[in-house]
Amino acid sequence: MREYLIHDEWNIIEEGFQPENHKSSESIFSLGNGKMGQRANFEETYTGPTLQGSYVAGIYYPDKTRVGWWKNGYPEYFAKVLNSPNWIGIDVQIDGHFLDLYTCKTENFRRVLNMQEGFLLREFTAIMDDGKKVAVTAKRFVSMADTEIGAIRYSVTPLNFEGKISFTPYLDGDVENEDSNYDEKFWNLIDMEAHSGEAYIVTETKKLGFRAGFGMMTKTFIQGVEVKIQPEIMKKEAWVGNRFEKEVKEGEEFSIEKIVGVTSSLNYSKNDILVATKKSTKAGFDKGFDQLFSSHSNEWKQKWVHSDIKIEGDIAAQQGIRFNIFHLHQTYTGEDERLNVGPKGFTGEKYGGSTYWDTEAYCIPFFISTAPSNVTRNLLIYRYKQLDKAIENAEKLGFKDGAALYPMVTMNGEECHNEWEITFEEIHRNGAIAFAIHNYIRHTNDFKYLEEYGLEVLIGISRFWSQRVNWSGEKKKYVMLGVTGPNEYENNINNNWYTNKMATWCMKYTTEAIAKVKQNNADAFNQICNKTNFKAEVELAKWKEITDQMYFPFNEEINVFMQQDGYMDKEHILVKDLDPKQRPINQYWSWDRILRSCYIKQADTLQGIYVLEEEFDLETIKRNFEFYEPRTVHESSLSPCVHSILAAKIGLTDKAYEMYLRTSRLDIDDYNHEAHEGLHITSMAGTWMSVVEGFGGKRVYDGKLYLNPIIPKQWKKYAFRLTFMNNDLEVIVSKDKIEVVSHSDNPIELYVYGKLIKAEPHQIVETEAH
Template sequence: MKQYLKHDAWKIIEEGFTPANNRISESVFSIGNGRMGQRATFEEQYSGDTHQGSYVAGVYYPDKTRVGWWKNGYPEYFAKVLNAPSWIDIDVSIEGEVLDLAKAKVENFKRELNMQNGLLTRTFIATLPSGKRIAVDAKRFCSMADGEVGAIRYAITPLNFSGNLSVVLPVDADVENKDANYDEKFWEEIYKSADIDRAIVIAETKKTKFHVCTGINFLTKENDKVKPVVAKSETRDKYAAITFNYDLKENITFSIEKYAVVLSSENHKKDLLVSAAEQKLRSIKTEGFDRLFDAHQNNWLKRWQGADITIEGDIAAQQGIRFNIFQLMQTYTGDDERLNIGPKGFTGEKYGGSTYWDTEAYCLPFYLGTTDEKVARNLLVYRYKHLQKAIENAAKLGFTNGAALYPMVTMNGEECHNEWEITFEEIHRNGAIAYGIYDYIRYTGEEKYLTQYGLEVLIGISRFWAQRVNWSADKKKYVMLGVTGPNEYENNVNNNWYTNLIAAWTLEYTQQAIDFVKIDDKAAYEKLVKKVSFNEKEETAKWSDIRTNMYLPEDSKRGLYLQQDGFLDKELLTVDKLRKEDRPLNQKWSWDRILRSCFIKQADVLQGIYFFEDRFSFDDLKRNFDFYEPMTVHESSLSPCVHVILASVLGYKEKAYEMYLRTSRLDLDDYNNDTEDGCHITSMAGTWMSVVKGFGGMRVRDGKLYFNPFIPDQWKSYSFKVEFRGRVILVNVSKASTDIKVISGDPLEIIVGEEKELA
């Protein structure tokens, strides 16, 4: 862990500049607004270790899959999240000396992200090699009020001299991806222009032909009064800039306000991008930095009203939960059903793709509980619109009759993950899609979603499971061979318990969905039957046989559900036997050694018990938790939250709190030594679940809302709100009492512990 960030309830604060931590900070202090965002790289030039990354939602490059031995069924490409044209640069030189913190003496450095209003601030004093000292105060935001707008206020104060300042304000599309295989660049110039008050570049992605139009203009001030400068323009390949010089006066502050627009051909006609950019640039410059920020800040305050979680008595825990909620809200706003929740959001490029099973398994509950129902619904509609691609994905692997295999990683519904043990074998993701439909309907009560969209998806997934199993004459059961479960430290195993369980459950739930739609809208059902050529009698009979006779590996002596066949053949060690220098395993051990070990990356059997906890007894949970958790290294960001929730059920308060700190501060404290590649956005929803479902004990059963709260010993109190079927419920838990009430909407029967209350 690297605990160098100051604890604060509403802010992330870095005091003092340590270059070795810079890439971590670039990730942690990232900002975005659902449509675009960037890592917290410096505005001025920096020759030290850095990765400047700007990102535009939905824009990607299909990089050719590169493997040593091509196999049928491999995805054609790996989808790269593209580092997009940069608008944040403000290149500064003083009397010919470039301002570069790698070459200057840096004092009073402070980087601060205010999560309450989404403002990134950086202040420092730099002494240049010549001895000239300057103070810099830089503020930056990506507008939550207008997803195509960003702004910077960069203030410079010379402390011991007067002299000439040279400034370059560029738009730079000549950018690189950190994960480029052979130093490739993925943008071509389509258009550029620059004059004395604006610069615009349109860049096109190779292959996919997305157009991104990035434009900037500026305003200069001296001691907060507008002070025009004489500017010039500069252009080169993929680059357009405005340049000017200014005579700085000792102890007089000169500030540059740089306004930016980032427009995509996903939202504008390509031939209208320039005119749209010019119009918006004029508008935002007229509005000015302060008014733009006010609109941005007000948008953030409204979002926090519904999503905030307060914790009294534990500042590290408070900061952690707000950081996770902040990143989730600025990554996905729910305004566009074409978008989803990338695992790195706007903080980095690792993993590629924008959609994983994380969305349905972890993120959906957060958006259900904190936003309007339509936001979560859009996440499901996104999958419905990719159903045909899921059918094509399955067909590439030899499946027929409309069987659907949703991708492990995707941008447009097509599989784009190129590791065989994931692409071919981690098929449990299909079950998460089905579970997401169930979870949405259970929470909202909107069963008609099945009629409109859900049943068609469920039929496609069930057809896949029916073809993926095979009958074992030896076991007299249906088995599932050659899979990878949620624990990715096991590959190509037979009968992963969780995968078999969720497959059988999906077949069961699909039958229930059929029964509902037939009654709800017979005409719609008959239309669907015709559309997908569904032979109800024959197919459902087969599904019933499979779910009744699905093999689920167990050890009856220990009372355990076995992660997979042969798991007990391993040397069963616990994590406390590992040396500190062995962690994290995925960075220290060979893959061969990991695969042969018993160590578990994330909840696997326990993932199934978490999803379907009402089907298991307390003793079932206890035996399996006590067996598997001590072998779990939690080296997946998705792991701690499930363990918080289950430990809370068991009354393991210290374990629940330990896992909560791990999930909430995973990136802030760099637990897994990988935050420099970007934050773990999708797992951040698990932090919210840890409080609401774990400590708060919230469940929905038979349309009713249940709470069974407890409070960690380290806290004095905590509170949160949840939206539920048109109501807002406020939960306050202290050591002395629990208060749960409806603060908006009709009264509701709420079950607290075993007692019913009308709130």
């Protein structure tokens, strides 16, 4: 852990500038709006260690994969999330000397990420080499209302002198990726213009030809009053700017406002990018910084109404959950079905690709309950539109007849992950995608989705599972060989319990979905059969044969599901007995040593118990939890939330709280020493799950909503909001009572501690806490 940020309910606060923390802060204080994002790089020159990061949604580069290219079916490329042109830059000079926080002294440094209104604020005093002091304030936001606009207000005040201060706002297309091979660059300059008070740049990615346009317009102020300064117009290779210089008195504030428009060929034709960028920039400039910010903060206000979780009595817990919700909203808004939730969002380059199984397993539960149903529907449609690619991916591996294997990592439906044990073996991702369809429908009753999209996906996935298993003459069961489960510290194993379990569940659920569609709309069912060449009688019989005779490893001596064949052959030293100096083990141990150990990176068997919880009694859950959790190092961001939920389920409230803090403050406190690479966006939804599904005990079975709330001893009260069957309700949990508040125009029925209650429209129902 690395705790250097101040606890606050609505803000992330860093006091005092320490360069060794800067790259982590650049991630933590990032901004985004679903269309674009920006790491918390400084506007002014900074010569210290930094990861420059400006990102435009949907733009990537297909980098030739360098591992495993000789293997049949191996991905042709690894998708890089590209660092796009730098739009925040404002060089600052004090009497000809560059302001650079890596070389000058600072006092009263304070960096604040205001999560309630969605802006980044920096305030500090800089002491130049010649002793001159300036007070600096910088505020910026990426607009949630005007989603092609970013805005900066930057002010410098001389404190002990009068002299010349210059601002040079610029746009820089000559950018690099930290993860580039051999210092390769990925952008070509297409167009560039600079005029008085404005500048534009259009760049295009190599290979795929995505275009991005960036424009800026500026105003300058003295003491808050606009002043006209004729700038020096500047151009370099792929770089354009204006230089504004002013003689400034001691104590006089000199400010610049920089309004930036960002467009891309995802939303405009390539030849129209420059015109679109100018139009967008001008529209933002005409509104001005204050009006733009007012609209932006109002959008955030609405988002918090429906998704905020309030915790009383525990500031660290409160800050953690809001930090995670904030970054989820910054990453994905649900307005564009071509986009998805990237594992690093707009905060870093690591992992590449835009879509993992994390979206279905972790993010969809969040969006189902906090956003309009079309947001989740768009995430599911995203996968439907890539079904043909999923079938192609399976065909490359030798599967046939419409079997679909969704990719582990993708931008457009093609597999683009370049580690063989993940690409070929971590096939459990198919199960998460199928379960997401079920999860969406049981929350919304949108059975029409099955007819329109979902059933085709389910058939393709079930066909894959039926071909991926084989009959074991020795076991007299169907088995699944050579897989990697969610626990990536085990590769090329046989009969991973979770994978086998999800495979059988998928075939059973697809069978149920077929019956439902056939009953509701026989014509639609026949069309799907014709389109997919589905042989109902033959294929359904095969699926039933497999599900009835699937092998699941089980240890009768300890009465626990075995994670995979041979797990008990390992040396079992519990995590508590590991040398803390060797943690995290993935940074100190060889991969060979990790693979031979009993240590679990993330919930694996417990992941299956969490997903299919209704199949297991409390004692079964408890036995498996108490066996596996002590062997889990939680070095995946996806792990603590599942353990928190299950610990709450079996009454281990202190363990649930411990795991909640770990998941909610994973990046803020940098548990795994990797925040500098970017944040764990997709696992942030697990933080929400830990509160709502863990402490709140929220479950949905057979279209009915259940709550079984508990409260950690550290909390006085907590509250969360849910959308269920298009009804909006709020749940308030305190030590002695549970309040269900209806914000709906319709009555809502739900079960609290197993008792049916009915919340009338806009009324409050109270029940005693257990």
